Amino acid sequence: MIKGKFIDNLPKVYGLYTGGFLVFIILMAIAESAGMTAKTIGILFVAFTVCIYAVIGYLSRTVQVDAYYVAGRQVPTVFNGMATAADWMSGASFVAMAGGIYFGGYTYMAFLVGWTGGYVLVSSLLAPYLRKFGCYTVPDFIGTRYGGNFARFCAVVVLTLASFTYVTAQINATGTIAARALGIPFELGVWVGLVSILLCSMLGGMRAVTWTQVAQYIVLIIAYLIPIFWISNKGGFGLFPHLMLGEEVARLGELEAQFGLVKNAAADVKAAGVPGGLKSISVPHSEVPAGGMAAWKFISLALCMMVGTASLPHILMRYFTTPSVKAARKSVAWSLFFIALLYTSAPMLATLSKLSLMDPNLPTGIIGKEISAVMAIDWVQAWTAQKQAFIADFNGDGVLQLNEWFMRGDVVVLSTPEVAGLPYVISGLVAAGGMAAAMSTADGLILAIANALSHDIYFKIIDPKADVRKRLLVARSLLVIIGAFGAYIASMRITSILGAVAWAFDFAMSGLFFPLILGVWWKRATRQGAIAGMIAGLASGTAYLIWVYPKFMGNPMLWGIDHLRFGIIGASVCLVVMVVVSLMTPEPDKATQKMVDEVRVPSGRTILGKQH
């Protein structure tokens, strides 16, 4: 059988694939030196990689429920780790994270700690137990553990809200990258991105998404690491940047002191006509802001991101695909290993990119130079023309000051190869990497929503007698509908990439974290408690978001909790309500308690059957 053989041959298949991709990069480099235009290279990079994903998606097509929902539960540990890493690292991680560090420095790096530490919770509290349970979706666990369609329904609502908030940002990112690489308008780029995303998931569900995500991880990690090592070695900053950029970080501190970190007045920025969303560097790179409030802000953000990680269904469902409980645990470790390769590199990229721009001793430095000379540089012209960068000569001296250079955080990664003067082939590679990151996450999210709606709502609640053909037809149709709706919202450009991403974590933790962990760790948790907890958590979290977000009501914050951290309110309310209501209602019946006992040991059959 081809499938069994395919699993055995995975290292060989993906080894060949990686080699092929490297050969493609070299061919492009040769083509560039032979005179191929930058635009053609960009198009080829994005088109070539997207076509490969589409082929993998087609080859992984399936008509079996088990394969469609959980990839047949036979994804090996390490490969599931790679797939999870791609699932996890979104357009925001790839495109916006280094940019965030670039403009936000140490304060922003709470995201790095938060987006990695959550996996400790996943491995110790959830993943192995959910795998033992044998569910297809996260609401499947809630619905079976607590019993009743209403609990299941509440879980689907939280899942849909959190994942949908997240997915629009991803489609937005694919649109931005497709638009730039292919030279088409953003509104069209969004739809091109959506079609690429659906090609990977529609025919094969989880199985297709798994194997494309592994392929996408390989592309994105190569695309992220090559420029960092290249710039570091080319500029003589160090052979191995992660270990050797201490001096450069210190140098940034000197330059900040030399140029002065000035926070521009909002009125000045507006008067100068700076396009919306562009920022100047006004926060120190490595300095820790003093005071208890600053420490609390750092910690509370990390907390929200960690707990959110452990509640996001598109991540948890990746651990349903491993062959065993043991493999699920190990797979979490591998996931974080592959994620760490990129996350530990992001601060290095931000450091190198900032230094290339700021150090007047480097040929690439632009700060402190004549504005007319800076405006003549190719990449400055290209990015200012697209309103992604801007120069405002506030003091009118004709020299570019640090506070007079504006840039959009999202373009730091995309522009760094050009800023540092690398050949265009690297920019094309980075575009392909960004596309892979955004597509893989979007695929995981759309699949999580569509699976919850098709399995938990359609099959479990509306029509439990539906046959396999009908179930998969519904699942696939929902995939298209949800994707199209997401693309439509994305094309309206409502919020910047990162604001929306943090919200998804907060929504998920508000409604799902405690019902999930207490379902395993507290036998006394009852159906009424879980339902009340989910509703109260989600409602209070959302209410606080509306209360505090400047564009909604904009009221003063409580205890320094802003709109990025509203999950702290939601999850706390959820915990209190769930515990109180559980204790007020009669304890779960014997069968449920026995089920929880069974979940706690790895051996034996899964709680839910192979086909359900």
Place this chain on the structure above:
Amino acid sequence: MSNKDKHWEKTKGLMVLTLIIWFVFGYLIFMFGSSLNSASFLGYPLAYYMCAQGSIIAFVVLIFWFANKQESIDEEFGFTEQGEDD
């Protein structure tokens, strides 16, 4: 106490220990970020290093350690899964 209960007691103990280590690297050290930053590691200010790399590496090691530890607990009480292995 039955075999299952003993297994669960040990599992809980490991979970608590894991979360304590997680708390130290995820939160405790960042409560003292500004004083930590005066020290340096590999030439980086220490707090900067910990959030750029240190804590992340600690989390990776912690999860691998946890997975191995839990496996030996399962083995000790005879709850190892049969057959399927990766």
